[in-house]
Amino acid sequence: MFKPKLRYALLLLAAFTVVLCAVSIEKMNEQKEVTLPASSLPPAVHERYAGVFADFQKHIFDTEIFPANWSDYLLTPEESSSLVYSFLQGPRSYGDGLPWAGDWSEKVVSGRKFGGFGCGFCCMANIYSTLTDYECSPWDLFEYATTVTNYYPSAESGAIDWPAIRRTLRATGFQCKYYKKPATYEEFQEQIRRSQSAIVLVSSANDSTFWKDTAGHYVNIWLYQNSTDMVFLTEPGSPENNRTWIPLRYVYDALKTANRYQFLTVTAYSEEENTWKGTGMDDIWNGKY
Numbered sequence: 001m002f003k004p005k006l007r008y009a010l011l012l013l014a015a016f017t018v019v020l021c022a023v024s025i026e027k028m029n030e031q032k033e034v035t036l037p038a039s040s041l042p043p044a045v046h047e048r049y050a051g052v053f054a055d056f057q058k059h060i061f062d063t064e065i066f067p068a069n070w071s072d073y074l075l076t077p078e079e080s081s082s083l084v085y086s087f088l089q090g091p092r093s094y095g096d097g098l099p100w101a102g103d104w105s106e107k108v109v110s111g112r113k114f115g116g117f118g119c120g121f122c123c124m125a126n127i128y129s130t131l132t133d134y135e136c137s138p139w140d141l142f143e144y145a146t147t148v149t150n151y152y153p154s155a156e157s158g159a160i161d162w163p164a165i166r167r168t169l170r171a172t173g174f175q176c177k178y179y180k181k182p183a184t185y186e187e188f189q190e191q192i193r194r195s196q197s198a199i200v201l202v203s204s205a206n207d208s209t210f211w212k213d214t215a216g217h218y219v220n221i222w223l224y225q226n227s228t229d230m231v232f233l234t235e236p237g238s239p240e241n242n243r244t245w246i247p248l249r250y251v252y253d254a255l256k257t258a259n260r261y262q263f264l265t266v267t268a269y270s271e272e273e274n275t276w277k278g279t280g281m282d283d284i285w286n287g288k289y
Contacts, residue, residue, distance in 0.1 A: 086126060087102070087125050087236060088122065090237065100242065101239075102139075109158070110155050114142070121141045123219065123220045127197050127220070130197070131269050132269060151164040175266070177265060181263075193226070194267065198265045199219070201216060209254070216258075231247075
């Protein structure tokens with residue numbers, strides 16, 4: 001899923017070449033799904049969305065010759081989630097020395113502390129640092145967003161809105177689209193299942209089962225699991241809930257319907273369309289784990 005390594009790509013390509021050579025074109029056209037035993041695939045390969053993997057995903061897996069959840073055969077959910085970035089936004093997390101927190105939380109813009117409005121930038125930095133070969137901080141993403149969009153925080157409002165989020169992510173090479181809450185949970189399940197990550201806007205005014213006293217807040221969800229209906233949550237505003245598995249239903253119920261849109265899905269990354277290519281973090285932070 002993350003940060004492709006060429007030797008694994010070649011191993012995967014070779015493995016599937018053997019499979020494809022053994023099955024006729026006619027038979028493949030008739031067969032919509034193939035069950036692949038875990039032993040037939042090289043271990044520790046889950047980095048599928050850039051470079052060689054992007055092309056392989058398009059021409060092999062997106063044709064439905066292989067099951068959509070083929071990557072579940074490669075890494076366990078725990079192994080996959082260990083590769084996901086999960087930045088925290090608040091100054092208390094940074095002051096307490098918690099992993100994933102940094103000095104961006106204390107920066108002040110237009111009289112507002114970043115820790116009070118930075119959840120959207122933490123989510124975008126998670127996506128960029130996880131799904132590309134580059135690394136950036138939430139503050140890096142904030143600065144970049146102000147150069148490619150009309151966004152800039154004011155004394156009245158600091159949160160970035162959906163059009164600016166989409167424009168920023170597209171400028172960094174991602175295919176993404178924001179949506180209103182679907183009429184059915186099953187439709188939402190399918191959208192999340194087919195995404196690499198999603199930014200969702202939640203509010204306890206819609207449902208307080210999981211999020212409490214939350215007027216509106218951006219979080220990331222990853223790695224939807226068909227067998228359990230769970231997702232991996234990266235929660236920039238809560239160290240206790242960050243990097244936990246939760247039922248996807250909690251997210252659907254809490255989507256903030258008072259907003260124009262409720263969530264954005266990321267479905268692909270293109271190195272060629274990444275006009276930024278961040279080279280690393282200069283910010284002081286407490287590290288990953």
